[in-house]
Amino acid sequence: MFxxxxxxTFEIIGVYKISRDKNIHESTPRQYSSLSIxxxxxxxxxxGDKTYAVSGNDVLYLPSVSQYKQMTENETIISIHxxxxxxPPTAMEVYRFEEIDEIKGLFSEIxxxxxxxxxxxxxxxxxxxYKLIYLMxxxxxxxxxxxxxxxxxxxxxxxxxxxxxxxxxxxxxLAKMVYMSEAAFRKNFKKVYLVPPNKxxxxxxxxxxxxxxxxxxxxxxxxxxxxxFPDTKYFSKEFHKRYGVSPKDYRMKYNKNx
Numbered sequence: 623m624f625x626x627x628x629x630x631t632f633e634i635i636g637v638y639k640i641s642r643d644k645n646i647h648e649s650t651p652r653q654y655s656s657l658s659i660x661x662x663x664x665x666x667x668x669x670g671d672k673t674y675a676v677s678g679n680d681v682l683y684l685p686s687v688s689q690y691k692q693m694t695e696n697e698t699i700i701s702i703h704x705x706x707x708x709x710p711p712t713a714m715e716v717y718r719f720e721e722i723d724e725i726k727g728l729f730s731e732i733x734x735x736x737x738x739x740x741x742x743x744x745x746x747x748x749x750x751x752y753k754l755i756y757l758m759x760x761x762x763x764x765x766x767x768x769x770x771x772x773x774x775x776x777x778x779x780x781x782x783x784x785x786x787x788x789x790x791x792x793x794x795x796l797a798k799m800v801y802m803s804e805a806a807f808r809k810n811f812k813k814v815y816l817v818p819p820n821k822x823x824x825x826x827x828x829x830x831x832x833x834x835x836x837x838x839x840x841x842x843x844x845x846x847x848x849x850x851f852p853d854t855k856y857f858s859k860e861f862h863k864r865y866g867v868s869p870k871d872y873r874m875k876y877n878k879n880x
Contacts, residue, residue: 634748636736637733638733640701646693648689649690653687654686655706657701659679659680659699659725660678661678663677663695664676664678665695665697667690673825675821676816677739681725685713691842693853693864728753728757732747745813757868763780775807777804782796785876793819807819815853826850827849830861831848831851835876835877
């Protein structure tokens with residue numbers, strides 16, 4: 623948890639309300655972190671070897687000097703950009719709160735205060751931000767549980783990342799690999815990765831296909847196979863569902879070699 627260190631010092635450098643339709647973005651390293659709440663819309667973030675699905679009312683922490691890829695759809699967020707002076711960057715984190723109204727209210731109040739630019743607004747925003755961190759800290763025990771679950775299912779996750787392009791992966795076999803029932807494995811996997819295992823595997827395949835379409839001249843049928851889709855028609859359907867365009871149109875838009 624980025625706020626688990628004692629005596630953290632934050633400096634807010636900007637607060638923004640951002641609205642986007644469909645957007646695909648690859649970040650470059652930046653010197654500030656951000657904490658945002660999703661007021662509406664959905665997004666997927668690829669950070670390292672993990673994919674995070676983020677939806678309405680989720681709070682997302684993006685650490686400084688990190689690189690990630692995001693795919694957003696019809697989103698509106700409030701994002702607080704800040705510098706942490708005495709804590710190293712950690713991993714991306716997603717938080718979900720059962721009682722969201724107070725959290726959402728604090729984000730809105732921080733945004734309105736920052737936008738007002740009235741005398742002393744930075745002091746008030748900083749005070750409200752610390753209150754926000756305090757509320758998030760109350761939920762830190764849940765994240766510790768999630769980390770314990772991750773270590774338990776990690777062998778199955780490693781297997782997915784090594785084999786998703788070569789074979790059809792059985793969720794039942796993954797569950798046996800970590801000595802869980804299939805129902806328990808599905809439940810625990812979603813706690814860690816925020817999406818069911820089948821969707822996570824499909825997202826990995828689609829990310830691979832996206833990279834091939836952007837950088838190679840392989841035929842689309844071959845890209846489907848290389849990404850783990852033996853059926854080209856099914857691949858095109860899932861790709862369109864994920865990115866909003868056909869593989870052919872996606873290549874024309876993003877492949878600079880075309």
